[in-house]
Amino acid sequence: MANLEKHSYFWVFCLFSVKPQKPLMVMEYWSGWFDTWGEHHHVFHAEDMLAVVAEILERGVSINLYMFHGGTNFGFVNGAMDFGTYKPQVTSYDYDAPLSEAGDCTIKYHLLRNLFSQYHSEPLPEVPLPQERVAYQTVLTQQHISLWDSLQFTDKPYQSERPVNMENLPVNDNNGQSSGYTLYETTISRGGTLSSQNNIRDRALVFVDGQFVGCLDYKCHEVTLPEAEAHRTLALLVENCGRVNYGKALDNQRKGIVGDIVLNHTPLRGFTTFCLDLKPSFIKRLSNSCQWKTDSQSPSVPGFLQARLCVDGPPKDTFIKLPGWGKGVVFVNEQNLGRYWIIGPQHFLYLPGPWLRRGENQITVFEEQKTDGKIVFSENPDHGKTIDVYKMPFCTLL
Known part of the structure; x- marks a missing residue:
């Protein structure tokens, strides 16, 4: 039996062995799997799924499909998984579900509908017509403003000797920052090796006097800064890429900079921190400004x-x-x-x-x-390269 099927049946049969007279239900039968950045789009072929669902129903077991209707992680609400490696999920939560992210009836939907109709005494209602979609004309950007020029539209920056994590910033009525980006600035007088000591959550772009010099994340903990004689501004734009909602790392989910950042073995001090949670109020202030070029x-x-x-x-x-x-x-x-x-x-x-x-x-x-x-x-999505969920290691599904 394939890995996904084993997982679906396991707890049902455990319950049956303990309470054989009780009704059985598969509470979360996966119709697909979520996607993480940098990997393939996961699919669960309709014919494979149908065979398993049919067997479950033949055995007199009830079933709940997860997901039946795909969705979207609008804004910054995407999660992440972590089984030793942090992997943020993408914006789409289409999940290869019977009803797609945009509400389309897929092949999976029609096959399941035909199967379920066998367990219904009356004809099912007609399938709704698909929603009309439009490929609007390509548009060009007409205005632009740099991140540095946009900082005047953020809340008052916070001054601290040590870096302060996102949640402990005195913003949003002292409730801290929950999502988005946080910009940390300090002054340096030399170049050399900048080390995050794995204190970046989750990804930081590093700039010296506004010039990009590298990226720090869970895989890369060091960036080389160019030498110079004058004092310069070091900036780290840190992104909260999503909190873990699946895996072993469900505790200690502070974001931003969570400890010392070291330059040539010396911890940096004297930070100015900007909250860039990019809420509608900020976007509105930015849009109404006269700073656009x-x-x-x-x-x-x-x-x-x-x-x-x-x-x-x-x-x-x-x-x-x-x-x-x-x-x-x-x-x-x-x-x-x-x-x-x-x-x-x-x-x-x-x-x-x-x-x-x-x-x-x-x-x-x-x-x-x-x-x-x-x-x-x-008019249509592009999910990128695909991988069959059957080819995933079983341990990643538990």
Whole structure:
């Protein structure tokens, strides 16, 4: 029996051996699996799934499908898994479910519907017609503002001798920062080896006087800083990539910088910290500012870029694609749509029609690495390369 099937039946038969007269139910039968950045999109083939579900029902066991309808980790609400290696989940929670993230009836849905109809005495209702989707015309970014110029629209920065983690910052009525980015700045007078000592949660872009010099994360703990004689500003833009919701590392989930950062074996001191949780209030202040640049020069990254999408008629569902971009977050009419990252597997963001309005719509993108200024729309998603969940090691499913 395949790994996924073993997991599905195991607890049911354990219960049956203890209480044979009690009703049985598979409480969480996986229709697919979630995706993590940098890996493949997980699929569970419809025919394989149908055979297992049919056997469960034939044995008189009830079943709950997880997921029956795929979803979306809008904004910063994606989780992460950790079985010794931290892996943040992507924005899409399509899960290869019978009903897709956008509400499409998949082959899985129709096969399951036919199977379930055998256990129903009356004909099932008609399947609803699919929602109409639109591939809007490609739009170009028209304005841009660097991250450094945008800091004036954040709350007052916090001064501290040592770095303070995200949750303990005196922001949001002293409730701390829960998600997004945090920018830490300090002054250095020399170059050398900058070591995170694994105190970055979860990923930091490192800048010296606004120039990118490297990235620190769970795999890379050191960056070499260039030598110079004058005092310079060292900045670390730290991203909370998502808290662990599956795995062994469910405790101690502080984010930001959680301990000392060391330059040539000496801990850095004297930090100025900016909260960049990118809430709608910040995006609104930023959008209404007069600091945006419209010149033809390449926009400074990291930074914010803005475009306008004109919708004629009632808004329809669509998918945003950013093929020439690197990594960042998309905001539609000041609401956080979610994260994107060139490493995939996800190469789209699902944009529901209700997020749009007839007429002009504002699209703001926070980009960390690179951009070609083009925002593309499609009627269909692009989940990237796929892998069958049957090929996953059994230990990762428990």
